[in-house]
Amino acid sequence: MGAIDLNADLGEGDGPWRLEPPGDEALLDLVSSANVAAGYHGGDAQTMAVTCAAAVVRGVAVGAHPSYDDRDGFGRRRLDVPADVLRAQVAYQIGSLVAVAASVGARVTHVKPHGALYNAVVHDAEQARAVVEAVATTDPTLTLLGLPGSRVLTLARAAGLPVVGEAFVDRGYAADGTLVPRGRPGALVVHPDEAAERAVRMAVEGLVTAVDGTVVELTAASLCVHSDTPGAVAIATAVRAALAGAGIDVRPFVVPAHPGLGPRSHDAAAPGGVDPHAER
Template sequence: MASIDLNSDLGESYGAWSMGDDGAMLSVVSSANIACGFHAGDPAGIYRTVKAAVANGVVIGAHVSYPDRVGFGRRDMDVTTDELIADVIYQIGALKGIASAAGASVRYVKPHGALYNRIANDAKQGQAVIDAIKAIDSSLVLMGLANAPILDLARRSGLSVVSEAFADRAYTPQGQLVSRREEGAVLHDADAIAARMVQLAREGTLEAIDGSIIKIDAQSICVHGDSPGAVAIAKQIRQRFEAEAIAIRSFAVTQQGV
């Protein structure tokens, strides 16, 4: 049976402000990218999400970000190498502490938003994130954009990696994500998205925004927790996968055989 990881960005509520439905999403996904407080998430909310992930048997990852709560981590920042290393270490450390209190562990790191997009091709900031991960826990896996240079950079630096595709985002013919500023960048049709993801899991290809077919080598699929209809999209993907005999299994389980 073919298998692939299904992940979502969770723990992003803050105080009285609610973002997404973590409880529902955790009943569907196999890995959870949990906010660490820099772009979203408060300690109590992060703790609740971590405990819910543990209860659902979902693997936990640190969703690290630029320090940008106002912009939800989607504004690019020209930070120094030392600052970025310290920020990433701080965030991973915070989530590790919360996970430990919940009887779990952090297994991987997925940068968020602008940081994710920046390090996909920016070797300087990418190396800073890699160095931060190695400094705090070199066993952590780095999740990054499929086909992006950051994955090879991390491998050369001694980190394990997992490549990721996005269920609810459109792609350029070059295999990059279409900017959220452009029309059609975010996809909403759950049936169409599920069909795309079956194609990805089976054939390793997707249709780009111009209609061309592109190769995407991905071991994990992300459904953004803050997207409208996110839970419905994730459930539809899971239902289609089950019908197609495609198992949803965290890459952490697949890689380590546990």
Template sequence: MTPAERPPVTVVDLNADLGEGFGRWTLTDDDALLSVVTSANVACGFHAGDPTTMRRVCELAAERGVRIGAQVSYRDLAGFGRRAMDVPPDQLADEVAYQIGALQVFARAAGARVAYVKPHGALYNRTVHDEEQAEAVVGGVRLAAPGLPVLGLPGSRLHEAAGRAGLPVVAEAFADRAYTPHGTLVPRREPDAVVHDPDAVVDRSVAIARDGEVTAHTGDRIRLRARSLCVHGDTPGAADLARRVRTALWTAGVRVEAFA
């Protein structure tokens, strides 16, 4: 039996951050990535993404059967949503709801819908440990679209808050980010927080999806069960890398399929 004929034994979603441009400035190769991924985390205007970009990405995603997710962020265009910010919980909930609502307009116009929510950057990392900010994000989701799945780090405060609120949670892993022995992401300010070697990214993707484990930056092997696997859209050559990851997953007996 050839690798292509081997029956899949595991199912994983492949997601990427898309629509991360603003005005004349573009970052992600949305057209190419939407031919590979099964879920698109669309920037909603706070860290990147303008209305025209949001509309275009939703139209392309709908045409190709890719699920549309709202990638919500702190209001931080200058810092690409990666700077630490202190936002009052009520305000953060309103801003999360605002971003989801904006993307819903363009998704519906394209004949699709917003299928899940994923925080971006500093907000993603903050809600791993900060219960108050996590509750605020969940409050925003419930205000805009009760019942939407929340994509995030397994065991995070965000997932705990979403579970208490009755929202579905989806565990996510990163193919191109370094992990601590505790299963959290190495902060970007630290050396080697991002995995740049394409071969290593491919190998890690297969290990996470098929074996449920990954090597931490310390060399420790840690358990990491995830239903969705992220390849960052702003990585140079992201579309080619995503294709390699998808091919390697299938060869390893992993079916790539959206969760939402």
């Protein structure tokens, strides 16, 4: 059937927002890409180093997971940050992870905004542009992960950045293809079997059923399970098994680049030959 990436947001540390202890080690055995917190919403230098080193041992791709400067709110509060400030903050976080990753023999391959920032750049052109400029000026070979059809992916593609659309196996969708805000009914999918069934449908058909019953089209080359979703390890285990059962290989979206450029993330088709970057 093909292949797809399975990513998780890791290295975020402990805190009152956690419903259970983090399962980073176990998740690293299951995912193919790790989005590592860079200190603004969770994690710290040592956690970054440990997480990156553990990812390298397992052949898991390493990505930066920048957020608003909102550690107290775990980066899940929308902030009206001026574009120049946000650009500098995102660049700072990417650069920090790049340096720490290099110190343990890892190379950063992608960037995925966290939490409220991720949701903001779906529609907010100013903040989306700030994120794109931060990535482009830090390292234009880095792949930017985002919601299919989002403003940030459109701007990134126009800027020549490699992009990958992702889908969430543990989050509810609204009829417009955006995520149901946390705290509202249907925001989380916590049953492993349900998440696994959704993952296969996302990978094979490019479809997900929204909380109101609408069937939503999405095209994703990466699936995400959050490390702080209750039962995250069980969910990821079920997803891996279901994808394998459907003949779908789980592997990072990293391929050799042109000579002299080093590894970079790909811009290839999702399972079944579907372009993961088509606006739908």
